[in-house]
Amino acid sequence: xxxxxxxxxxxxxxxxxxxxxxxxxxxxxxxxxxxxxxxxxxxxxxxxxxxxxxxxxxxxxxxxxxxxxxxxxxxxxxxxxxxxxxxxxxxxxxxxxxxxxxxxxxxxxxxxxxxxxxxxxxxxxxxxxxxxxxxxxxxxxxxxxxxxxxxxxxxxxxxxxxxxxxxxxxxxxxxxxxxxxxxxxxxxxxxxxxxxxxxxxxxxxxxxxxxxxxxxxxxxxxxxxxxxxxxxxxxxxxxxxxxxxxxxxxxxxxxxxxxxxxxxxxxxxxxxxxxxxxxxxxxxxxxxxxxxxxxxxxxxxxxxxxxxxxxxxxxxxxxxxxxxxxxxxxxxxxxxxxxxxxxxxxxxxxxxxxxxxx
Amino acid sequence: xxxxxxxxxxxxxxxxxxxxxxxxxxxxxxxxxxxxxxxxxxxxxxxxxxxxxxxxxxxxxxxxxxxxxxxxxxxxxxxxxxxx
Numbered sequence: 544x545x546x547x548x549x550x551x552x553x554x555x556x557x558x559x560x561x562x563x564x565x566x567x568x569x570x571x572x573x574x575x576x577x578x579x580x581x582x583x584x585x586x587x588x589x590x591x592x593x594x595x596x597x598x599x600x601x602x603x604x605x606x607x608x609x610x611x612x613x614x615x616x617x618x619x620x621x622x623x624x625x626x627x628x629x630x631x632x633x634x635x636x637x638x639x640x641x642x643x644x645x646x647x648x649x650x651x652x653x654x655x656x657x658x659x660x661x662x663x664x665x666x667x668x669x670x671x672x673x674x675x676x677x678x679x680x681x682x683x684x685x686x687x688x689x690x691x692x693x694x695x696x697x698x699x700x701x702x703x704x705x706x707x708x709x710x711x712x713x714x715x716x717x718x719x720x721x722x723x724x725x726x727x728x729x730x731x732x733x734x735x736x737x738x739x740x741x742x743x744x745x746x747x748x749x750x751x752x753x754x755x756x757x758x759x760x761x762x763x764x765x766x767x768x769x770x771x772x773x774x775x776x777x778x779x780x781x782x783x784x785x786x787x788x789x790x791x792x793x794x795x796x797x798x799x800x801x802x803x804x805x806x807x808x809x810x811x812x813x814x815x816x817x818x819x820x821x822x823x824x825x826x827x828x829x830x831x832x833x834x835x836x837x838x839x840x841x842x843x844x845x846x847x848x849x850x851x852x853x854x855x856x857x858x859x860x861x862x863x864x865x866x867x868x869x870x871x872x873x874x875x876x877x878x879x880x881x882x883x884x885x886x887x888x889x890x891x892x893x894x895x896x897x898x899x900x901x
Numbered sequence: 902x903x904x905x906x907x908x909x910x911x912x913x914x915x916x917x918x919x920x921x922x923x924x925x926x927x928x929x930x931x932x933x934x935x936x937x938x939x940x941x942x943x944x945x946x947x948x949x950x951x952x953x954x955x956x957x958x959x960x961x962x963x964x965x966x967x968x969x970x971x972x973x974x975x976x977x978x979x980x981x982x983x984x985x
Contacts, residue, residue, distance in 0.1 A: 560961065612959070620944070681979045682929055683963035689925045689981070697919040744925065744981050747959050752919070829962025829976075834944035858965040860974065861940055 552586030553819035553882035562686035562739035571778030572597025577871035584875040597778035601788035613747035619832035625797035634708025640673035640716035684851035688741020710756040717761040732773025756796035760785040829854035955982030
């Protein structure tokens with residue numbers, strides 16, 4: 544029962560693009576505290592694995608909906624809707640390139656999540672060919688990557704779905720020989736996550752093909768301890784795998800409704816029309832989800848912070864259509880104002896003059 | 902230990918719809934927006950340009966500038982495209 548004094552949630556999208564070196568969110572799930580704050584402010588936050596995944600660290604909040612980036616873009620553009628569920632049965636998709644010991648570590652994380660957290664996992668499928676992950680950096684400085692055998696990934700995903708998995712956690716063997724300087728910079732809190740772009744490509748491919756929740760964890764050999772490790776990257780150095788956060792995130796990820804216009808949206812479903820705000824780093828306004836929100840006149844809140852991109856409101860000629868915030872704390876204040884029906888313009892001085900149409 | 906799906910399990914009846922050759926390609930495109938293109942039309946227009954080279958899987962505008970002396974907006978777009 545909702546109290547008469549309780550304000551309705553304001554479904555809010557939080558996007559921190561993967562692999563662009565965001566000061567907040569560019570590391571090991573280090574935008575999670577901001578996501579929790581925005582969830583408290585909005586009562587309903589839709590965000591993606593890059594925000595929530597801290598390798599061995601994770602947080603579950605019933606107000607936060609974990610939606611992979613491809614699905615998030617489709618949701619924001621109105622093509623897909625979301626249906627919250629009690630639990631997902633998570634199939635585990637393992638790259639054939641993973642060495643036996645590393646594979647065993649991943650299977651034991653899955654077993655641990657079953658035994659200790661009560662997650663519904665299985666079955667496990669191994670790809671019929673090594674995926675062949677390659678990492679790259681674009682001219683803009685963002686990371687991306689590709690696969691030698693994307694078809695092997697999709698075939699394995701099909702087998703899992705046919706076997707009853709309603710969500711898929713995929714683990715691909717990533718190269719250990721990442722450029723030493725770039726890796727050191729990332730671990731010291733000053734660089735782009737070189738793995739993130741390729742991770743997004745893998746999960747995007749699966750979600751596009753299967754329309755079920757998916758998320759990715761890279762399989763890597765452990766690194767030697769680094770006394771200068773930045774706290775934002777520390778989540779990735781606590782265990783042998785990055786899988787636990789993925790399994791927890793997927794365990795209650797909403798179903799993806801790919802034809803929301805065909806049938807009625809059920810009570811509790813989330814559709815793009817319900818979005819009340821989108822929160823995004825100020826230089827990352829050129830992503831598909833944010834542009835789709837802008838199309839729909841969903842208030843866009845841009846948060847000041849450094850990244851390798853400078854696609855700002857000014858660069859896109861969107862001044863006056865974007866609410867600037869100096870931090871996620873201020874963004875949460877703006878979300879609260881929108882949720883309460885307070886015009887954000889009323890909170891700043893001097894008040895702008897009323898505009899008269901002539 | 903978790904159950905492993907095998908070829909003799911219930912997945913053997915799966916009919917794969919995976920194209921025999923899926924190729925991923927990275928593209929960086931320089932685009933100049935047509936005059937009068939509103940910001941509300943920008944996403945669809947960029948998608949149209951990308952679809953000439955493949956099916957966009959992941960993309961973003963990574964740079965945007967107003968050309969000096971005109972109102973023409975120039976964009977750099979980076980995309981991973983599916984070519985099958």
